[in-house]
Amino acid sequence: MHNVGVYLGWKAVRLILLLFAVSLVSFILVSNSPIDPVQAYIGADMMRVSPEQRLQITEYWGLDRPPMERFIHWGTALLRGDMGTSMIYRLPVTEVIKERFMSSVLLMSTAWMLSGIIGFLAGIIAAVKRDTWIDRLIKWYCYTLASTPAFWMGLLLLIVFSVWLGWFPIGLGVPVGVLSEHVTWGERIYHMILPALTLSVVGISTMALHTRQKLIDVLSSEYVLFAKARGERGFRLIIRHGLRNTALPAVSVQFTAFSELFGGAVLTEQVYSYPGLGQATIEAGLRGDVPLLLGIVLFSTLFVFTGNFVADLLYRWVDPRFREGRAL
Incomplete structure (x- = not known):
């Protein structure tokens, strides 16, 4: 029974470390992607959006913050059970x-x-x-x-x-x-x-x-x-x-x-x-x-x-x- 508890405990620790590593690496890769998330968010209406509106969209999604600050904010919300809102579907x-x-x-x-x-x-x-x-x-x-x-x-x-x-x-x-x-x-x-x-x-x-x-x-x-x-x-x-x-x-x-x-x-x-x-x-x-x-x-x-x-x-x-x- 002790061996089973140790085994399950190690599995839980490995899962937590794996989730953290995968999320961190994924966030770094996405942050350094050449794709402009604001432009992708606006889509075909890009030419009709003013610089002020573009700035408001950037601030609304927190894209003006440093990457590490955004990752910490996302991770804190995740611990509360909130995975954020999708920019594409406008849904949780x-x-x-x-x-x-x-x-x-x-x-x-x-x-x-x-x-x-x-x-x-x-x-x-x-x-x-x-x-x-x-x-x-x-x-x-x-x-x-x-x-x-x-x-x-x-x-x-x-x-x-x-x-x-x-x-x-x-x-x-x-x-x-x-x-x-x-x-x-x-x-x-x-x-x-x-x-x-x-x-x-x-x-x-x-x-x-x-x-x-x-x-x-x-x-x-x-x-x-x-x-x-x-x-x-x-x-x-x-x-x-x-x-x-x-x-x-x-x-x-x-x-x-x-x-x-x-x-x-x-x-x-x-x-x-x-x-x-x-x-x-x-x-x-x-x-x-x-x-x-x-x-x-x-x-x-x-x-x-x-x-x-x-x-x-x-x-x-x-x-x-x-x-x-x-x-x-």
């Missing part, structure tokens, strides 16, 4: 993140489950059919996709299935000209299919290659050789000894893919003009929306940390050495 940052994340969570969760299930099955088939043409085909597929950018895959699927075949809409998360309250769940899922397929296709390779190697090691172990000597063969042997020893490590690996999932979602949502958290990240960066960008950075950091933390817990559950406290 928490509301923007909540609304956009609800659009992204279905997309990312669907892609996460598809990539995990398909990758796990592909890895099992490759291991069982080791050194055959099926194994070589799956490895070629995985190595090719591992080096394929998500935005390029999105453009390719968009051209084939939307432009050429016309099976899916060109983009957006809902039909054009329809109010959000009139959009059905079927229409939302229909618009989500191609973005989710893009994310899942790119994310298959890691799971498949890991499962293949893990299952090959298991099938070459002494206890599997002993099981074969007792007469166990075929599918029963794979189920009893192979899947039990590869399933939980595979789940752990899938949880560690949260960072790749979020990074892929940023590019994929931009390609499909999908109104999620990834597209909001691009808009905040290009238009100098410092409060929104910092809020998304902190949220994404917490999101990725949670995935890695769950993966770490699963490893400790699977490996008895962790439970005994020898690997803390």
